[in-house]
Amino acid sequence: MTSRGSRGSALVAVLALLATGCAGPASSAPEPTAGSVVRVAAASDLRFALEEVADLVASEHPDVEIAVTYGSSGQFAQQIGNGAPFDLFLSADLAYPEQLVEEGLAEAGDVFSYGVGRLVLWAGEESPVDPSDGLAALAEPAVRTAAIANPEHAPYGRAAVEALREAGVWEAVEPKLVLGENVAQAADFVRSGNADVGVVALSLALAPASGADGRWVEVPIELFSPLEQGGVVLAGARDPAAARAVRDVLLAEEGRAVLASYGFSPAD
């Protein structure tokens, strides 16, 4: 039947049109040509620091643009394993980039350290809690909710749990815990007052957007294994040169200065 045939081919034509229109994401998004967009998967403790570093990149390499997605390091490692098209991965835990090397998704030589993260006990502007008493303060009844990042896949969460155990307050605090998808979400719980206090990244507590009246106290580093921050240029990067350029800016003197201003200790 002719009408059936022509209807069928019209269908195929429409679908094909839509598919081609959508298949090339870069072609339709308002961005420069592929090759000068570096897709960065960044641990969320870098959220504010990386914005300043991006400005540095823009001034040094004007034709390179950075598109950043923030999240928890463990989630990114898993996504990259599933083929997520990132060029550069900045992780809050060096172990994840090393794992990707083992999986064949990056060269060992492209792994680099860029700092050591620090953990703080942070209470928001209107919180009733005084963090200066340290982790023990969390056990007090005045503290109803405490936020940490999800220890399953966020390095800061894992570190927080370690610290709480070492401080001997884990049993008392565990029922009060509120888990954030990543350390930034945990910090937001604190900032918004939804959690009385949190064990989060120093870099987030220092951010201007966090509010001036929050109070924080550093968690002693003996209580948890060091948060070695590490990154890697991925094997699947579309423009490895551009990705390495971004890395170099991060590791250069000005980059390190920015990181230091957000509380990252230098890499060993």
Next chain:
Amino acid sequence: MSGSLTVRVRRHVVDAEVVVPLGGAPVTALFGPSGAGKTTLLRCVAGLERPDPGSLVAFGDEVWCDDDRHVPARSRRVGLLFQDHALFPHLDVDANVAYGLRGVPRSLRGERVAEAMATAGAGHLARRRVRELSGGEAQRVALARALAPRPRLLLLDEPLSALDTPTRSRLRVDLREVLVRSGTPTLLVSHDRTEVLTLADRVAVVVGGRVLQVGSPAEVFGRPADAAVARVVGVETAAPGVVRSRGEGVLGVEVGACRLTAVDVPGEAALGPGDEVLVCIRAEDVALELPGRAGASSPRNHLPGTVTAVAVDGPLVRVDVDCGFPLAAYITRPAREELDLVPGSAVVASVKGPAVHLVPHPQ
């Protein structure tokens, strides 16, 4: 056109066989009470329902449906008229009538539409919207729609049942003319006696899913083949009786306490004394007199009795009389008034011998 439409269908309650000659007088009616399966039969012929295995529907040499194949409705080139027009509400009259003209070149479609509408008496309804049409008008348009593709077979499913009485009467006569003029073999389903008498050249009586009798309207209605048919064709009086005598071309039948004389029709089932029968008398054939009018008259049967009920039925009055067995009579209204018949009146019922029809009815 030669050959016949062979319908041998088993489905749900239906287990029927009917052969409809396709040449000559075109209209065959399936007549019977509601639920008898007539519509099911029609739908199987149309291809809208699939009968059970063992069935056969063949149009001449062309097998439409048997155990191996089922030709879909769209390929059978039949026309179908539903009880309630089933016109497409989103298309206007012309578009509806032209719907089946897909194979016709566009330039000729207007002509065909006009032709079909004229045949169906719907020419004045061109371009109207479906929702503006009255019941009768819509049914005419539906008829035009069915006729426009020049189908090989026309199927009418209770085409007039949904209409009010005056519209029905008018359309009935027109419909007969249309069917005769178009000459298309037609299968009609109806439970209305007048409709069948007016429209059909041939009647198949369908009761309980089975075809009980096929013949001309006169045959079927005048001489029902058995008790079931008799009931269905509306013989108002059907009383059990026993043949007591036979001779001189007449049969004597004992019914209740009465003796009736019936005509011994040659060729029909030979009946003899002792045979149990159903005595069928049409109410129109019963005349009523007031008692006391003696004198010779031709009707052989004069049955005295008492009126038990009087009911108006259109232009006629139905009078039920108890003369030893229940007997129904149709008389005109002026007659009832003149005789002043009310329940309790004494009357004498007269029935001519030929009007007493005997149906073998072993108990």
Next chain:
Amino acid sequence: MDWQAVTVSARLALATTAILLVVAVPLAGWLAFSRRRWTVAAEAVVALPLVLPPTVLGYYLLVAMGARSPVGRWWQEVTGSTLAFSFSGLLVASVLSSLPFAVQPLLAAYGGVDRRLLEASAVLGRGWWGTLGRVALPLSRAGLATAAVLTFAHTVGEFGVVLMVGGNIPGVTRTASISVYDSVQAFDQVAAGRTSLLLLGFSLVVLTLTYTLQRRGGPGWPRP
């Protein structure tokens, strides 16, 4: 206000709606008019995304489309990029997750069409597609409109599946709903508030439109 994300959402919703209308018209027709008994099972499968947690849908989609799956690998060979974490992958996920929103209104509308009209069409010589396109569909315009509106709106509102399958890549898979999530984590209440208000207003408009369409006429709207 993250206009880039709003644009991604709009493109995704438009593409999903266009694809689903083409798919749903015959699919709903098959579900409505088929006499086979197992179409009930098919109907249940179509309705799954309504009750499945989006994360479950996202999980299965990643398994089916991810770089390690046969489909993902084939896509990589043909196009050179991954299916998961791309707009195309998101489109696939979105089409599947919004499928019942397109099919069910149409199914309901088809169900309201007088069966005898469909039979008349068949006797007058039309096949299945002809009857669907010339009788069932024109008499189901309200259902079609509802399907389009709901599909569009549901896609804009998708979050869980998009996050799992899309990966929140700006300009590519970061939709408006995800950008709200992102803004909150960036402590940017203002941006989050603006985008949320936009989405809220949009949803209200959609719902009002849907109810107006449904009230205006049942399956037979519009009548000529």
